Amino acid sequence: MPDRGTSAGRPLGVLADDLSGAVECAAVLGAGTPVLLSPEPLLDHGVPAGPVVVDADARLRSGAAAAGALEGAARALAGHTLFVKIDSLLRGPVAAAVSVAARRGTVVLCPALPAHGRSVRGGVLHLDGVPLHRTTAWHLEPVPAPDRVARLLPPGLTGAVVGRDRQRAGGLHQLLADPPAPVLVCDAEGPDDLARLGAAVRAHPGTVAVGSSGLLAAVAGATPARGHRTTPPGRRLVVVGSASAEAAEQTRRLLARHHVRLLPAPLHPDDGLDTAAFSASLTAALAGGDVVVTLPLPDRAARVEPARLAAQLGAAVVRAVEEQPVDLVLIGGATARGVLAAAGVERLEVVAQIHPGAVASLDPTGRLLVTRPGSHGSPDSLTQVLDWLEGPA
Numbered sequence: 001m002p003d004r005g006t007s008a009g010r011p012l013g014v015l016a017d018d019l020s021g022a023v024e025c026a027a028v029l030g031a032g033t034p035v036l037l038s039p040e041p042l043l044d045h046g047v048p049a050g051p052v053v054v055d056a057d058a059r060l061r062s063g064a065a066a067a068g069a070l071e072g073a074a075r076a077l078a079g080h081t082l083f084v085k086i087d088s089l090l091r092g093p094v095a096a097a098v099s100v101a102a103r104r105g106t107v108v109l110c111p112a113l114p115a116h117g118r119s120v121r122g123g124v125l126h127l128d129g130v131p132l133h134r135t136t137a138w139h140l141e142p143v144p145a146p147d148r149v150a151r152l153l154p155p156g157l158t159g160a161v162v163g164r165d166r167q168r169a170g171g172l173h174q175l176l177a178d179p180p181a182p183v184l185v186c187d188a189e190g191p192d193d194l195a196r197l198g199a200a201v202r203a204h205p206g207t208v209a210v211g212s213s214g215l216l217a218a219v220a221g222a223t224p225a226r227g228h229r230t231t232p233p234g235r236r237l238v239v240v241g242s243a244s245a246e247a248a249e250q251t252r253r254l255l256a257r258h259h260v261r262l263l264p265a266p267l268h269p270d271d272g273l274d275t276a277a278f279s280a281s282l283t284a285a286l287a288g289g290d291v292v293v294t295l296p297l298p299d300r301a302a303r304v305e306p307a308r309l310a311a312q313l314g315a316a317v318v319r320a321v322e323e324q325p326v327d328l329v330l331i332g333g334a335t336a337r338g339v340l341a342a343a344g345v346e347r348l349e350v351v352a353q354i355h356p357g358a359v360a361s362l363d364p365t366g367r368l369l370v371t372r373p374g375s376h377g378s379p380d381s382l383t384q385v386l387d388w389l390e391g392p393a
Contacts, residue, residue: 013080018059018333039076066093095154105206112188123161227352234325241335242374273312282320314338332374
């Protein structure tokens, strides 16, 4: 098995389409792995000695804008063995990500993430055993969910589905030696399936893996370690940048088990958030203890452009906490990006994984931040995060 984060003598470079996914990948590669919020440091200073993760900030972009962001970050990772992280529910610019990967070699595409009930069977992504397009997972998206993974391939690229039986019989190695298509859509239902895919990718250097953090762990031969916080605990501000039913249930359980004040973000359907007013409310609330900020129901927030709302939330949060020792819990990649962009943060260093998807990091000022994709976590996810933050220093 290769050293963590290396392949054929080159460090592993992960290209992620959003910030929470980038941090999730860095946790897979181990504590201390840097997450860069732009590719410029790589362009300025060259290839680092170890693995690195770059957030292309492409999740909320579309068309040429998403493709350009991903391509720019991929160029900065030219000296690395490339892994491309996509959303395990296939949201965001999947076609652009696959297109970038295909320029490097044959693509092994598998969004399976068994730790969160996401599997691929017959080329169809399933969520807890139900085909994705028959679930409500995409109910906040502007288009229907794809009925098969290959539906999202970019024009001009064909795909071949590789089932688990064929993989077990060594068929994936044969296909990678003589690819029948530029993209191999690979089934996987459990960790053993992902481990098999990871071994095949490592054995064929001209292959680029595109998928979830679970596939990354298999490719890198790494297992995220749960650690304890190493900084003194402070106040906690939880920003739930998702209006989903799952996030609402996680928030409800958090409020039932921890003494946390609820502060809904007062959004105007057209203008979004009054940053100055909300920042003042947030500052006052934090003076009395821990706070959780939530968004209104989707039908009220739907008219506010997501990137704009994330920037407004970020500006309000940074203004409220800049003079206070507050731990930040940022749910959703766009929310995390909005806060860090407002604070001028360009790099994070991973400390530990709290649970799959929820990762603690330090920014350059030493502030502790926990990030997590909006779609991840059990109903007790936020409770687990605050329990961890209250753990031994």
